[in-house]
Amino acid sequence: MAQNTLPLNLTGETRGRRTMQALAFDLKQTVTRNRAVGLWRMMTGYRLIYLGALVSVALGATAHTATFFLLQYVVDEVLTQGQHLEQLPWLALGFVGLAAAEGLFSYLRGIWAARTSEGITLRLRNYLYDHIQRLSFTYHDHARTGELISRATSDVDAVRRFYADQAIGIGRIAALFVINFSMILRLNRTLGLLSIVVMPVVILVSYLFFGRVSKAYEAYQEQEAQLSTTLQENLMGVRVVKAFARQRYEMDKFEEQNSEKYRRGKKLTAMNSFYWPFSDVLCGAQTLIVMGTGAMMATRGEITLGTYLAIIGMVGGVIWPLRNLGRLIVDVSRGLVSFGRVADIIAEEREDIESGLALPDEGGLRGEVLFDHVSFAYQPTLLEAEDPGGGNGKGPSEASRMVEVLHDISFHVKPGQTIALLGSTGSGKTSIVNLLLRFYDYQDGHIILDGRELTEIPRATLRRQIGIVEQEPFLFSRSIRDNIAYGAGREVTEAEVIEAAKAAAIHDVILSFPQGYDTLVGEKGVTLSGGQRQRVAIARTLLKNPRILVLDDATSSVDTETEIQIEAALERLMENRTTFVIAHRIQTVMQADWILVLDRGRVVQQGVHEDLIKEEGLYRQIYQIQARIEEEVEREVAQA
DSSP states (O other): OOOOEEEOOOOOGGGTOOOOOSOEEEHHHHHHHOHHHHHHHHTTTTHHHHHHHHHHHHHHHHHHHHHHHHHHHIIIIIIITOOOGGGHHHHHHHHHHHHHHHHHHHHHHHHHHHHHHHHHHHHHHHHHHHHHHTBOHHHHHHSOHHHHHHIIIIIHHHHHHIIIIIHHHHHHHHHHHHHHHHHHHHHOHHHHHHTTTTHHHHHHHHHHHHHHHHHHHHHHHHHHHHHHHHHHHHHHTHHHHHHTTOHHHHHHHHHHHHHHHHHHHHHHHHHHHHHHHHHHHHHHHHHHHHHHHHHHHHHTTSSOHHHHHHHHHHHHHHHHHHHTHHHHHHHHHHHHHHHHHHHHHHTSOBOOOSOSOOOSOGGGOOOOEEEEEEEEEEOOOHHHHHSGGGGSSOOHHHHTSOEEEEEEEEEEEOTTOEEEEEESTTSSHHHHHHHHTTSSOOSEEEEEETTEEGGGSOHHHHHHTEEEEOSSOOOOSSBHHHHHHGGGSSOOOHHHHHHHHHHTTOHHHHHHSTTGGGOBOOGGGTTSOHHHHHHHHHHHHHHHOOSEEEEESTTTTSOHHHHHHHHHHHHHHHTTSEEEEEESSHHHHTTOSEEEEEETTEEEEEEOHHHHTTSSSHHHHHHHHHHHHHHHHHHHHHHO
C-alpha cells in the first residue's frame, strides 16, 4: 500500500530542483490527531533556525524592557538628584545600543522566520503537487479542479503566513508579557497585579471568539474555493459561453457565488469588529487603572518618578499582547484551518503505481490480452452524493450505491491484433480501456496480460507500454517539440522528434509555421486545428513506441481530407502493435481482426465484419442506419 509520507529536507532550491532526503513521516496519521502537532512536525529540519528566531524575539523584548530600566536610572539618579552627570554621554550611548540591539534581534527574527516559512512551504507545495498527480482517478472524479487550485495556492500561502508571522507572533506576545510583567512585579507588586486585572476576561472572550471565528473562516475558505471553481470552469469553457451567448447567465452565477462569499466575509468581519472594540475598552481601562494608581503612589512618595515612568512604559508590553490576542487568534485560526484543508488532500491514499510483480522484460511485452468474465462498477461522484436522488426523494444510501458499467465481459486479443469496440455513448467502451490502463480496478473476473493477472503488474510498468490517441487530445502550453517529446518519458534527440512527426504526417505542416518546431502551442492546443492537434498527439504516441495502442475515436471530429491523413498515420502507428479501436462508425472498425458490439455494459455481439453484417442484431442496425445517411448525403451533394 502506498504511504502518505512527506519529505522533510529539500536542497537545490537555486535551480528549482528538489532532492527528497530519506527523513520522512506519515502526515496522514499526524494531522488526524491534532493540527497543531502536524504543524510542529512540518518544521522538522527547520526547528533550530526557528528556535533562533524565537530566541531573537526574547532577546529583542529584553532589550526593549531594559530601555525602561535605564530610563528609571537616568530620571531617579541623574536628573532628579543631579548625580553622575558625567555618565550622561555613556547613558545616551546605552539607549542607542539597546535600540540597535532590539533592531538587530528584530532583523534576525524576521530573516530566520522567513527562511523557515519559505522553506517549509517550498517543500509543501512540491509535495502537494506531486501528491495530487499520484492520487487515483476515483479521487479526481470526485474532486473539483477549482477547489484543488485554491487549496494548493491560497491555503498553502496561509500556512506560510502562519510560520512567518503568527507562530512567531505567539512567541513575541509571550516574551513581551512574561518579561514586562515580571519586571513590573519586581518594581512594585501592587501595580504588577493591577496590570493584569482584566486578563482573565480577555482570555475568556478570546477563547469563545476563537471557536466561532474558526468555523466562520472555514466557511469563508470553502466559499472561496467554490468561487475559484466557478471562475475556472468559465475560463476553460469560454468558447462555449460565447458560442451560446450565455455571458449574462455566467455572470449571474458568478455574482451569486461572489455574493455568498461577501456575506460570509461580512460575517467574519463583524466578529472582528465586535472583538476589537471590546478588547480595546478593556485594555484601555486597564491602562488607566495602572496609570492613575501609579500617579497617586508617586505623588505620595510610595514610588519614585523614574519607577513610575518605567512601569508605564512596561505596561504597554503587558497590555499590547492582550490587545493583539484577538488578531492573533484570527490569524492562527486561518493557519490551522488552511493546514487542515491541505492535510485533507495529503490524507488521501495515493495510487500505488510501483508495487506488483514486474514483467520479466518490459521491452518484451507481447500484448496478448484476455478479458475473462469481467465486471466493473464505479462509485457515484461527489456531486451525485451531494444531491441524493436528484430531488426525487431517494435517500443517501441509494445515491452512494455502486453503479455497474460493465457486466460479464469476455474476449481474447492475440499479440498484434486489432480489436474494435463499437457501441453507443455510455455502452462501456471507454470503461474497458480504463480497466486495461488500471485507471480503475475491476471487481469481478480476470484480465490477463501476457499470461499474468493485470492487477499484479505495476501501474507504471503497464502504462509505459500503452499509448493512447484520444478523440480530443490534450496539448500543453509549450512548443510543438516539447509536446511531441513528452510521450517518450526520456531525453530525445531532434532527429527522433522529426522522425515521429514525419510518421504522423505533421512534419511539413510544422515547418510551414514561422518558428517551426519552436512554435508555442496555446492552452490545450488552441492555436492548432483539430487535425493538427490529432497528428501531434499521434507523433507523441509514436515516440513513446508502446506495445499496446488505444485509439479513442481518433478521427471522428475532423474533415474527410484530414481523416485520410490521420488514418494513414494511424496505420503506421498500429503496425505490429495490439490495438484497441473505440469507434461509433462502422467504417472505422470494418478492418479490425475482431469486433465487440456493446450495449449498456454488455457484449451483445462479437466477431468479424463479414459475419456480423449477416446477423440480426445491433451491428447490422448501425450499419444500415449509417449507410442510409451516407446515401442521403451523397444524393444531396449530387443534386447540388
